[in-house]
Amino acid sequence: MSVSNLPVLNPFNWGFNGTIKHCVGENGTIELILKDNKEKTQFEDFVSQNVPTLKNGAHFKLNSLLFTGYLQTMYLATADFKREFPVFYGREIVKYSDNGVSTADWVMNSWKNEYEFNEKGKRFNWEKFEKDEKETHFDNWPRLHPRTRYLRENEIEEVHDDDRPLVVVLHGLAGGSHEPVIRSLTENLSRYGNGRFQVVVLNTRGCARSKITTRSLFTALHTGDIEEFVNANKKRHPDRKIYAVGFSFGGAMLANYLGKLGEDSPVSAAVALCSPWDMVSSTYKMTGDWWSKRLFSKSITHFLTRMVKVNMGELEVPEGTKPDHKPTVENPCYYTFTRSNLEKAKHFVSTVEFDNIYTAPSLGFSSAYDYYKEASPIYRLHNIKVPTLIINSKDDPVVGPESIPYTQARANPHVLLCETDLGGHLAYLDSENKPWATQQIATFFGKFDEYVR
Numbered sequence: 001m002s003v004s005n006l007p008v009l010n011p012f013n014w015g016f017n018g019t020i021k022h023c024v025g026e027n028g029t030i031e032l033i034l035k036d037n038k039e040k041t042q043f044e045d046f047v048s049q050n051v052p053t054l055k056n057g058a059h060f061k062l063n064s065l066l067f068t069g070y071l072q073t074m075y076l077a078t079a080d081f082k083r084e085f086p087v088f089y090g091r092e093i094v095k096y097s098d099n100g101v102s103t104a105d106w107v108m109n110s111w112k113n114e115y116e117f118n119e120k121g122k123r124f125n126w127e128k129f130e131k132d133e134k135e136t137h138f139d140n141w142p143r144l145h146p147r148t149r150y151l152r153e154n155e156i157e158e159v160h161d162d163d164r165p166l167v168v169v170l171h172g173l174a175g176g177s178h179e180p181v182i183r184s185l186t187e188n189l190s191r192y193g194n195g196r197f198q199v200v201v202l203n204t205r206g207c208a209r210s211k212i213t214t215r216s217l218f219t220a221l222h223t224g225d226i227e228e229f230v231n232a233n234k235k236r237h238p239d240r241k242i243y244a245v246g247f248s249f250g251g252a253m254l255a256n257y258l259g260k261l262g263e264d265s266p267v268s269a270a271v272a273l274c275s276p277w278d279m280v281s282s283t284y285k286m287t288g289d290w291w292s293k294r295l296f297s298k299s300i301t302h303f304l305t306r307m308v309k310v311n312m313g314e315l316e317v318p319e320g321t322k323p324d325h326k327p328t329v330e331n332p333c334y335y336t337f338t339r340s341n342l343e344k345a346k347h348f349v350s351t352v353e354f355d356n357i358y359t360a361p362s363l364g365f366s367s368a369y370d371y372y373k374e375a376s377p378i379y380r381l382h383n384i385k386v387p388t389l390i391i392n393s394k395d396d397p398v399v400g401p402e403s404i405p406y407t408q409a410r411a412n413p414h415v416l417l418c419e420t421d422l423g424g425h426l427a428y429l430d431s432e433n434k435p436w437a438t439q440q441i442a443t444f445f446g447k448f449d450e451y452v453r
Helices: 043-050 069-078 126-136 153-161 180-194 224-236 249-264 279-288 290-310 339-345 351-357 359-363 368-375 406-411 436-451
Strands: 017-023 031-033 040-042 059-061 089-095 101-107 148-150 166-170 198-203 242-247 267-273 388-393 415-420
Touching: 017 406, 031 043, 040 043, 043 415, 043 436, 069 290, 089 153, 101 180, 126 148, 166 180, 166 224, 166 249, 180 198, 180 242, 180 436, 198 224, 224 242, 224 249, 242 249, 242 436, 249 267, 267 436, 279 290, 279 351, 279 368, 290 339, 290 351, 339 351, 351 359, 351 368, 359 368, 388 436, 406 415
Parallel strands: 089 148, 166 198, 166 242, 242 267, 267 388, 388 415
Antiparallel strands: 017 059, 017 415, 031 040, 089 101, 101 198
């Protein structure tokens, strides 16, 4: 595997006119049964006919000034998108069977009226929102991101009573509902078909200004929170359809969840955008590529370290602590969360260093790379049994082209891999700096829900 250590930018990977390329096995994709006429159509044909912007050979145009994957990704990460994609979220604290919690941010379109949102000026009644935010905020919990507040009990009941098709959104490693690309998708989804979908972002434990309340962190192998959340929502409304979409690391978690459950998953269709299918290969990209290492690796690692730091009240163990049982994925032991290790982590510049000291030993792995190998969704892709759209860019500076699962996608007819030559990591920013990919994902779910039985 060759990854350049030199600061070289390959001009053959530059451009702003992108192309879609399908990766499908010789036997094609599964047949979908349509609602009205009960005819059958192959998954690939359905996407090509109903989302023509994603058909094989389709072209798309991105911002001509952001002509490399590095520039696309940097702009998405650093530009000011505060006034763009103005989604209102109502936050629910989700409790799990192990007594841990995470948060679910529900898109609240009705709040645009309640808080007098002006679409043109992107302004709203901030004073009223701030008053409600203070009244609903939990003591000793972090301040939330803009346009986000906790739901009251009656509001939670209203959210739970909603029986529209549900789209569950899973964010990336250092993200949450507040990310511009996540807000872009949730805005597109919530507007689709005059409110066809209920939309929620499931924030992983400790992310998006959530607290960790038990000595337990998220990993790519721990998909139980996704499973419990999806099952709880399916149980409330057994006849509703549930869809799921994962961004980057969230896509890896989603794929591991779908691959684990196979035909038993209640998810009707899924999308994975810019996911690291082979986490070992993607780590080589992040640590070996001169630009990726300096532009992206350090910031992700600092986020993870900060998450540990602000939750040390729950995570910290005394110096010299030894595991009281053999750590495994099923029964972790978080014995390395000492103050001295936190001091070391403050100087880390790669996720490998973080996972070597925290994640790997907690799960019983000898190294970060052993954890990455076991956690790579490429080894569970074969058991995904729901229609799943995969979108990966060859110029992704975080995932890297060698992580794209060409062979595995061809072998699984439930999967349609759409390879793009441009787009960067999650970005796909067009001439208006709007993420092109999120528009396609919203259309895919909309058409799937409209036409597929």
